[in-house]
Amino acid sequence: VISAAGPADVGDWWLMMSVSVVVRYFAAARAAVGVDEEKFEFPEPASLASILNAAVLSHGPELAQVLTRCSFLLDEIVVHSTLVLVVDGQAVDVLPPFAGG
Numbered sequence: 001v002i003s004a005a006g007p008a009d010v011g012d013w014w015l016m017m018s019v020s021v022v023v024r025y026f027a028a029a030r031a032a033v034g035v036d037e038e039k040f041e042f043p044e045p046a047s048l049a050s051i052l053n054a055a056v057l058s059h060g061p062e063l064a065q066v067l068t069r070c071s072f073l074l075d076e077i078v079v080h081s082t083l084v085l086v087v088d089g090q091a092v093d094v095l096p097p098f099a100g101g
Contacts, residue, residue, distance in 0.1 A: 019045055019088045023055060028096040029070060032063040048072060049082035051092060071095045 024037040033055070040054050056064045072079045073093040074086060086092065 018043055019086065021046070021051055021086050021088075022091045023051065024091060024093045026093065026095050027098060028066045029063065029094040032066045033059045045085045045087045047082060048074065048079060048084050048086055048092065051086055052082065052094075055094075066096055067094070069096055 019042040021040050021042070022037055023040060025033050025035065030036060038055075038058075040051055042050070042054075052067055056067070072082070073095065074084060075090050076093070
């Protein structure tokens with residue numbers, strides 16, 4: 001039973017939960033941040049753009065510059081828009097262009 005103060009649509013329950021996201025950095029992105037991976041916590045599902053902005057706030061303009069050249073995976077699937085929502089437990093891979101083949 002949902003009280004009058006509860007959510008209007010129980011199908012949106014996942015929008016009310018906190019989110020823990022692991023961001024994994026590779027190559028130039030790893031060099032810019034100095035770690036292989038880190039965890040970010042958000043009070044609700046966040047867009048990939050919000051997660052990347054949090055990383056830039058933590059690590060500075062060098063990371064911001066690297067991110068302009070990166071591709072991103074969300075749970076090992078290519079992401080074509082940073083507007084995609086990331087939910088609890090998902091992993092984001094930050095992939096700069098790699099040399100070689």
